[in-house]
Amino acid sequence: xxxxxxxxxxxxxxxxxxxxxxxxxxxxxxxxxxxxxxxxxxxxxxxxxxxxxxxxxxxxxxxxxxxxxxxxxxxxxxxxxxxxxxxxxxxxxxxxxxxxxxxxxxxxxxxxxxxxxxxxxxxxxxxxxxxxxxxxxxxxxxxxxxxxxxxxxxxxxxxxxxxxxxxxxxxxxxxxxxxxxxxxxxxxxxxxxxxxxxxxxxxxxxxxxxxxxxxxxxxxxxxxxxxxxxxxxxxxxxxxxxxxxxxxxxxxxxxxxxxxxxxxxxxxxxxxxxxxxxxxxxxxxxxxxxxxx
Amino acid sequence: xxxxxxxxxxxxxxxxxxxxxxxxxxxxxxxxxxxxxxxxxxxxxxxxxxxxxxxxxxxxxxxxxxxxxxxxxxxxxxxxxxxxxxxxxxxxxxxxxxxxxxxxxxxxxxxxxxxxxxxxxxxxxxxxxxxxxxxxxxxxxxxxxxxxxxxxxxxxxxxxxxxxxxxxxxxxxxxxxxxxxxxxxxxxxxxxxxxxxxxxxxxxxxxxxxxxxxxxxxxxxxxxxxxxxxxxxxxxxxxxxxxxxxxxxxxxxxxxxxxxxxxxxxxxxxxxxxxxxxxxxxxxxxxxxxxxxxxxxxxxxxxxxxxxxxxxxxxxxxxxxxxxxxxxxxxxxxxxxxxxxxxxxxxxxxxxxxxxxxxxxxxxxxxxxxxxxxxxxxxxxxxxxxxxxxxxxxxxxxxxxxxxxxxxxxxxxxxxxxxx
Numbered sequence: 165x166x167x168x169x170x171x172x173x174x175x176x177x178x179x180x181x182x183x184x185x186x187x188x189x190x191x192x193x194x195x196x197x198x199x200x201x202x203x204x205x206x207x208x209x210x211x212x213x214x215x216x217x218x219x220x221x222x223x224x225x226x227x228x229x230x231x232x233x234x235x236x237x238x239x240x241x242x243x244x245x246x247x248x249x250x251x252x253x254x255x256x257x258x259x260x261x262x263x264x265x266x267x268x269x270x271x272x273x274x275x276x277x278x279x280x281x282x283x284x285x286x287x288x289x290x291x292x293x294x295x296x297x298x299x300x301x302x303x304x305x306x307x308x309x310x311x312x313x314x315x316x317x318x319x320x321x322x323x324x325x326x327x328x329x330x331x332x333x334x335x336x337x338x339x340x341x342x343x344x345x346x347x348x349x350x351x352x353x354x355x356x357x358x359x360x361x362x363x364x365x366x367x368x369x370x371x372x373x374x375x376x377x378x379x380x381x382x383x384x385x386x387x388x389x390x391x392x393x394x395x396x397x398x399x400x401x402x403x404x405x406x407x408x409x410x411x412x413x414x415x416x417x418x419x420x421x422x423x424x425x426x427x428x429x430x431x432x433x434x435x436x437x438x439x440x441x442x443x444x445x446x447x448x449x450x451x452x453x454x455x456x457x
Numbered sequence: 458x459x460x461x462x463x464x465x466x467x468x469x470x471x472x473x474x475x476x477x478x479x480x481x482x483x484x485x486x487x488x489x490x491x492x493x494x495x496x497x498x499x500x501x502x503x504x505x506x507x508x509x510x511x512x513x514x515x516x517x518x519x520x521x522x523x524x525x526x527x528x529x530x531x532x533x534x535x536x537x538x539x540x541x542x543x544x545x546x547x548x549x550x551x552x553x554x555x556x557x558x559x560x561x562x563x564x565x566x567x568x569x570x571x572x573x574x575x576x577x578x579x580x581x582x583x584x585x586x587x588x589x590x591x592x593x594x595x596x597x598x599x600x601x602x603x604x605x606x607x608x609x610x611x612x613x614x615x616x617x618x619x620x621x622x623x624x625x626x627x628x629x630x631x632x633x634x635x636x637x638x639x640x641x642x643x644x645x646x647x648x649x650x651x652x653x654x655x656x657x658x659x660x661x662x663x664x665x666x667x668x669x670x671x672x673x674x675x676x677x678x679x680x681x682x683x684x685x686x687x688x689x690x691x692x693x694x695x696x697x698x699x700x701x702x703x704x705x706x707x708x709x710x711x712x713x714x715x716x717x718x719x720x721x722x723x724x725x726x727x728x729x730x731x732x733x734x735x736x737x738x739x740x741x742x743x744x745x746x747x748x749x750x751x752x753x754x755x756x757x758x759x760x761x762x763x764x765x766x767x768x769x770x771x772x773x774x775x776x777x778x779x780x781x782x783x784x785x786x787x788x789x790x791x792x793x794x795x796x797x798x799x800x801x802x803x804x805x806x807x808x809x810x811x812x813x814x815x816x817x818x819x820x821x822x823x824x825x826x827x828x829x830x831x832x833x834x835x836x837x838x839x840x841x842x843x844x845x846x847x848x849x850x851x852x853x854x855x856x857x858x859x860x861x862x863x864x865x866x867x868x869x870x871x872x873x874x875x876x877x
Contacts, residue, residue: 206538207560291706311706314647316855402649403705404852419531421841422556424538 192435198428205424217429227430229405230413233320234389234437237409240321241388244328246380249335250373254365256336257343271337273330282397285326289313313399316406323398323407327391335380342376343369375449382445389438410434488779489520491536492547493529494800499732502799510786517779527648537562542771545780550586550595550765551836552673552843557769558589564770565592569781578788578806582830586765595767596784599793599802602763602821603654603833604749606730607723608716609742611639615722620748627751631699634722642694643721644704644854645712652704652850653834654725657762659687662753666760666831673837675875679849679868680861688864690753692857704854717744725750727764727833728821732801741815749824760829764836765805845870 199217203210221227252270256263273281288295289312297309312318346369354368370377392411395401401408401416408416410430418427494503500523507519522543524532536542537557548554557563570576570593579587579597587593605620612618615637621627631641646652660669664683671677672684694700701712701721713730715721717739724730734745752759768787770780786792793804794813803814803822814822835843849867853860871877 204560206534206557206562208562291703311703314703314706314855402647402851403855404848416844419534421844422534423841 195428195431195435198425199432201425201428203424203428204422205418205427206422210425213425217426218433220426221429221433226405226408226413230401230408230410233407234409236320237324237327237388237391238385240324240328241331241384242381244324245331245335245384246377248328248332249380250339250370252332252336253339253343254369257340267336267340271333273333274337276330278327278330278391278393279397281326281330282323282394285322285329285394286313286398288326289322314403316403319399319403320407323395326398327388327394331384331387334383338376338380338383339373342373346372378445378448382441382448385441386438386445389434389441410437485518486516486776486779487518487520488545488776488783489522489543490545490783491529491533491543492521492523493526494547495523495525495529498526498729499796499800499802502796505799506787506792506795509792510783513786514782517782519783537771540773542773544774544776545768545770545783547598548595548767548769549832549836550597550767551832552839553836554595554767554769555589556840558594562772563594564772564774564777565594566596566770566781567593569593569784570596573785575788578808580807582825583765583805586767586832595765595769596788597765597767597805598787599766599796599800599805600763600825600830601727601729601766601802602761602825603657603725603727604747604761604821604824605723606713606716606726606745606747606817608719608721608744609746610744611716611719611722615639620746621751623755624751624753631694631697635698639719640701640715640721641699641723643701643707643712643715643724645707645709645724646704646851646854647706647708647711649847649851650833650835651709651712651726652854653847654727654762655691656687656846656850657831657834658725658750659691659753660684661760661762661831662750662757663687663690665757666829669831670837673834675838675842675871675877679846679871680864684864685861688853688857688860691853692860695854695857700854705851728803728818729801731815731817732799735801735815741817745817747817747820749828758829759827760831761825762831762833763825764833766802767805839874842871842874845874 200212200214201210202213202216256266256270276284291297291309291311291314296312300306300309310318312322350372351364351368354364359367390411391409392415395407395409395412396415399407401412405413411434414427414430414434417423417430490507492503494500504521507521511517511519523529533546533548542562548557554563570587575596576584583597583600586597587595589595607620611634612620615634617630617633619626621630634641644651644655657669660672660683663686668677668683672679672681677683701707701715704712707715709724709726709730710733712721712724713726713733716724717734717737731741731745735741739745749761768780768784770777770784774780787796788806790806790809793806793809796802797804797809797818798813798815801818803818803825804811811819811822831837834846838846845867849863852863
């Protein structure tokens with residue numbers, strides 16, 4: 165690159181870079197800063213407390229509860245959208261005229277905001293007239309018709325299912341794209357060699373879908389870590405923190421309990437976890453690219 | 458007029474018009490306002506009050522930036538912290554206002570109070586809700602009383618004609634209702650706060666109002682025998698099957714609907730429930746009625762729990778004069794009467810003609826006049842403590858058997874919050 169071009173490039177980079185600095189880097193650094201204070205969120209004054217907020221985190225049962233729920237959510241995010249998305253993609257791959265119709269149908273949840281998805285699933289779980297309980301009562305299983313989101317043992321899984329409904333659609337699309345990239349000759353060659361459908365899927369298709377799988381899993385994990393909207397609409401972390409994840413716990417501490425300093429410390433921890441996941445993702449995707457280069 | 462002239466005259470006229478409207482806008486001052494009176498809580502009436510203010514004060518324009526009731530709590534905090542506050546915002550009198558006062562974020566309104574002789578119209582019983590650290594910071598808009606709101610038709614069908622005044626009578630009534638196949642009590646604790654009224658009355662009526670105030674201030678412990686007794690009394694009602702199951706699955710309006718539909722007989726709620734029911738076409742006195750929480754221990758003082766809603770002006774408000782003009786409009790007898798009828802609130806001022814009250818609100822108003830007023834739980838203790846307590850109530854409604862453990866956990870929060 166010659167010098168003039170270099171300067172021009174720098175000049176054109178200034179606007180996006182300043183937006184990035186103002187809206188990403190600055191708030192990020194502010195969170196780090198406030199995590200070392202006891203700021204309540206709106207007072208003019210606050211004190212520096214060093215690492216006290218972080219010390220408190222590791223003693224706080226609400227933090228371990230939220231961290232545990234985040235782990236459950238992450239595991240569910242690795243399993244549900246991957247398995248369900250792959251199954252749907254395989255079912256719809258090259259299957260005649262209705263395939264496109266079903267593709268659009270299963271893709272539909274992506275076009276909805278997570279807040280809307282939360283509202284739809286609130287109706288599905290509604291204890292008196294919701295879809296699930298109406299079906300259960302319809303087949304005579306009245307005893308199983310519970311107030312799903314009001315029960316601490318079901319609230320979290322209830323929200324995860326709603327979230328996974330959308331995430332599965334995204335996974336399906338990525339897997340479908342991955343499937344079209346697989347050379348047909350490889351599958352046909354396996355067929356001629358006598359491999360049945362299940363063998364072709366396990367031995368040929370799934371290994372060749374490795375790049376797509378990395379993207380699917382990484383996106384699911386990152387989306388699960390930052391999920392807040394669907395939880396906010398459906399349970400707000402309740403009943404009594406049973407469905408709190410780290411993002412919701414951070415929100416409650418910052419905005420409901422007015423512990424902005426403590427909330428910032430949670431934000432920092434959440435940021436570091438997400439950063440670690442993204443680092444693994446980049447490494448993995450680089451490995452996969454090298455594999456296919 | 459030929460075309461050329463027209464080409465000249467039309468743009469010229471447009472410029473004059475634009476300049477003129479710009480001048481009018483420049484003269485008009487914006488008063489930005491944020492409040493929590495969304496949908497079921499009187500949004501329509503509040504908007505009408507803004508309109509009547511603008512009609513009477515042409516120089517002002519009210520800019521309403523309100524969010525929903527639950528979202529308000531975050532919205533106001535963020536705008537104040539971001540130094541971009543409204544000129545006026547609705548706020549719950551009590552611990553929440555105290556919290557903002559202590560953060561030096563509110564404008565003292567003592568001069569405004571004195572200049573307008575508000576002592577003449579705001580009753581002495583309501584004034585404490587306005588005073589923080591010796592200054593006025595919250596101008597009361599209305600008072601809400603918490604008591605039992607019931608469906609008279611359901612009661613009549615079960616053969617109940619007299620409402621209970623004592624705890625024994627209350628238990629007998631619940632038994633009769635249950636035998637008649639009606640759930641006696643509806644509670645919608647999805648957003649947790651509706652359950653707090655039970656805790657308030659249980660503590661005040663088994664341990665006394667003084668003890669309850671000490672608990673709110675962090676001077677008593679949640680695992681004291683007094684609170685244990687209060688929770689056991691509450692647990693007795695849940696164990697007897699008097700509550701509609703799964704309280705945590707329903708909002709307060711769902712519980713109100715259960716009573717209105719005859720699925721439950723009564724609900725413990727603030728007078729704002731009357732505004733919700735009136736809006737749904739229910740007739741006060743016929744479709745619903747009121748009785749105060751029955752006395753448990755006759756040796757303890759009779760109290761009422763409730764809410765005083767008021768208005769606060771942020772310390773860095775851009776247009777405090779506009780905010781004060783709007784405040785005066787809110788306190789006129791006409792505005793107060795309109796608000797009382799529209800929201801189902803009891804007026805904060807004494808110069809309102811109480812004959813406008815519905816028979817049900819009249820009962821609540823008469824009761825308020827006789828007893829000591831205490832704010833509800835989340836307005837009596839600091840917000841971080843209230844979070845811990847509200848959680849405990851939801852936990853209790855899910856499974857009351859673990860109440861002793863919940864109280865220990867809540868006391869751990871109290872130790873942290875009050876630095877005990």
